[in-house]
Amino acid sequence: MSVVRIEGVSKRFGNVTALEDIDVSIAEGEFVSLIGPSGCGKSTLLRIIGDLIQPTDGNIVVNGKPARKARIDRDYGIVFQDPVLYDWRTVAKNVALPLEMARWSRQKRAARVREMLELVELTGFEDHRPWQLSGGMQQRVSIARALSFDPALLLMDEPFGALDEMTRERLNMEVLRIWEQSGSTIVFVTHSIAEAVFLSTRVVVMSARPGRITSVIPIDLPQPRTASTREEPRFFELVTQVREALHLGSDLDRTAPAPETQEATA
Amino acid sequence: MTSAAPVAVQPVPRGGLGRLVGRRLVDWLPAAVVLVGGIAAWQGLVVALHVQQFLLPKPSSIATTFWNNRSELWHAGWFTFQEALGGFAIGSSLAILVALVLARWRPLSAALLPYAIAANAIPIIAFAPIANQWFAGGLTKSSKIFIAAVLCFFPVLVNTLRGLTSVRPQDLELMHSYAAGQVSIFRRVRIPTALPFIFSGLKVATVLAMIGAVVGEYFGGTQEQLGVLILDRTRIFQFPDAWAGIALACLLGIALYVAVSIAEWLALRWSPSTSA
Numbered sequence: 006m007s008v009v010r011i012e013g014v015s016k017r018f019g020n021v022t023a024l025e026d027i028d029v030s031i032a033e034g035e036f037v038s039l040i041g042p043s044g045c046g047k048s049t050l051l052r053i054i055g056d057l058i059q060p061t062d063g064n065i066v067v068n069g070k071p072a073r074k075a076r077i078d079r080d081y082g083i084v085f086q087d088p089v090l091y092d093w094r095t096v097a098k099n100v101a102l103p104l105e106m107a108r109w110s111r112q113k114r115a116a117r118v119r120e121m122l123e124l125v126e127l128t129g130f131e132d133h134r135p136w137q138l139s140g141g142m143q144q145r146v147s148i149a150r151a152l153s154f155d156p157a158l159l160l161m162d163e164p165f166g167a168l169d170e171m172t173r174e175r176l177n178m179e180v181l182r183i184w185e186q187s188g189s190t191i192v193f194v195t196h197s198i199a200e201a202v203f204l205s206t207r208v209v210v211m212s213a214r215p216g217r218i219t220s221v222i223p224i225d226l227p228q229p230r231t232a233s234t235r236e237e238p239r240f241f242e243l244v245t246q247v248r249e250a251l252h253l254g255s256d257l258d259r260t261a262p263a264p265e266t267q268e269a270t271a
Numbered sequence: 272m273t274s275a276a277p278v279a280v281q282p283v284p285r286g287g288l289g290r291l292v293g294r295r296l297v298d299w300l301p302a303a304v305v306l307v308g309g310i311a312a313w314q315g316l317v318v319a320l321h322v323q324q325f326l327l328p329k330p331s332s333i334a335t336t337f338w339n340n341r342s343e344l345w346h347a348g349w350f351t352f353q354e355a356l357g358g359f360a361i362g363s364s365l366a367i368l369v370a371l372v373l374a375r376w377r378p379l380s381a382a383l384l385p386y387a388i389a390a391n392a393i394p395i396i397a398f399a400p401i402a403n404q405w406f407a408g409g410l411t412k413s414s415k416i417f418i419a420a421v422l423c424f425f426p427v428l429v430n431t432l433r434g435l436t437s438v439r440p441q442d443l444e445l446m447h448s449y450a451a452g453q454v455s456i457f458r459r460v461r462i463p464t465a466l467p468f469i470f471s472g473l474k475v476a477t478v479l480a481m482i483g484a485v486v487g488e489y490f491g492g493t494q495e496q497l498g499v500l501i502l503d504r505t506r507i508f509q510f511p512d513a514w515a516g517i518a519l520a521c522l523l524g525i526a527l528y529v530a531v532s533i534a535e536w537l538a539l540r541w542s543p544s545t546s547a
Contacts, residue, residue, distance in 0.1 A: 055448055057444055057447055057448060076447075076448065076450050077450040078450075079449060079450060081448070082448075083445070083448045085441055085444070085445070087441055089439075089441045089442060089444075089445045091442070091459070091460070091463065092541055092542060092543065093463040093466075093541045093542075094541075095541075102449075102459070103449050106449045106451060106455060134541055134543070136543045
């Protein structure tokens with residue numbers, strides 16, 4: 006059964022076409038990365054899946070129902086590039102926010118928050134304020150919040166884009182561990198080729214202006230992925246494959262003269 | 272599996288208001304030195320230059336008068352303070368309510384906000400004599416409460432509305448992802464975001480409330496009012512008495528301001544700028 010089905014989706018902002026004719030189907034338990042140059046509409050596509058933006062054309066089905074219905078039923082959790090934690094809430098209360106909205110009882114909330122903070126290894130930070138934590142820890146709180154109500158689908162919009170390489174690699178491992186433990190489906194937006202290959206079961210490569218899917222690359226690296234996965238020859242092969250697919254999408258950029266030359270000749 | 276080492280984490284702020292004040296005592300030392308020095312300089316200059324009492328009395332004679340007239344002053348001060356407090360409470364709470372309504376229904380805000388901003392700029396105190404006529408010739412507290420409330424209303428309204436509408440887009444996006452209703456968005460995002468703005472409005476309002484009450488009394492009132500006391504003593508050339516009244520008005524205004532600042536500190540302990 007597919008958790009997300011995207012059929013012929015287009016999005017125009019005024020006369021700018023952000024997305025054109027997107028078709029993707031994501032099965033249960035998949036980890037799908039959307040990768041592409043900035044401006045290719047990958048974040049827009051994620052927001053369309055989450056019903057935070059309406060498509061101009063096309064159809065989105067999440068968990069077998071329209072995206073709007075899925076949002077109202079709280080079928081997905083979302084993690085943004087910015088952790089979006091509320092300073093007026095403690096770490097524990099930030100994690101409990103979606104549970105509060107779903108009217109869970111106080112005891113059930115407390116138990117789940119404890120469990121979630123354990124999952125992201127932040128036990129002991131319940132009463133801290135978000136701004137007292139490092140960027141990586143804030144993003145882990147945000148992940149705990151997104152997972153707290155057991156959504157079937159997790160949408161992640163460049164969650165580690167603002168973090169340093171070391172923190173990013175550590176959080177990649179954590180996301181994989183959480184994905185294995187929770188069995189949820191993940192749609193992950195990134196602009197890092199290595200990150201996409203390392204995490205995913207499938208990489209969707211997009212091109213810019215207009216945003217289109219240029220290729221879909223299955224990642225056949227063995228599960229579970231470990232730190233040594235990054236050193237396997239197959240990993241490098243796949244990284245190269247994704248890189249070439251990305252360049253294919255921006256073919257014009259490669260053959261066109263450099264901007265300075267263009268200006269001089271114009 | 273990786274173990275995340277918690278690095279560079281600041282401790283949860285602890286300690287009550289007492290500790291905060293204690294720590295600040297050192298910070299306040301320079302200001303206290305300036306205050307004492309200023310009063311000493313005032314005293315010294317008035318004595319050295321033989322300044323006439325009707326121009327500027329010595330701080331020592333103001334203090335003596337203050338002490339001698341303390342029961343009369345306190346009586347008048349309390350009366351006026353109640354007016355200011357009433358006006359502050361009514362004006363501010365009404366302003367917050369109106370701001371909530373305007374923030375909820377934006378078209379209403381678009382229609383009314385320009386007038387609120389314009390009203391915020393006009394010298395409302397100029398209406399004080401008229402307000403006195405509206406309420407029993409100004410002999411009761413209600414005319415001063417009215418003028419103080421009107422003075423407080425606009426700055427609190429404008430600040431609260433600005434706070435309620437300056438929510439970060441991503442904060443709202445998160446709430447939309449939970450299919451949150453308007454009540455929930457106001458309770459969980461808009462109002463907490465607006466709190467620092469509301470308090471800066473309230474602090475401006477405390478000052479305006481005292482001005483409204485005292486100046487309102489200048490245009491008519493009974494003997495038990497501080498503004499009337501100041502005016503009458505000036506007319507009969509008892510300048511140290513008038514100055515003692517002014518000093519009391521200042522102290523009461525500062526007290527109200529400090530009370531709101533403490534409430535702000537209590538309400539905004541979560542904020543990085545309050546806890547730091």
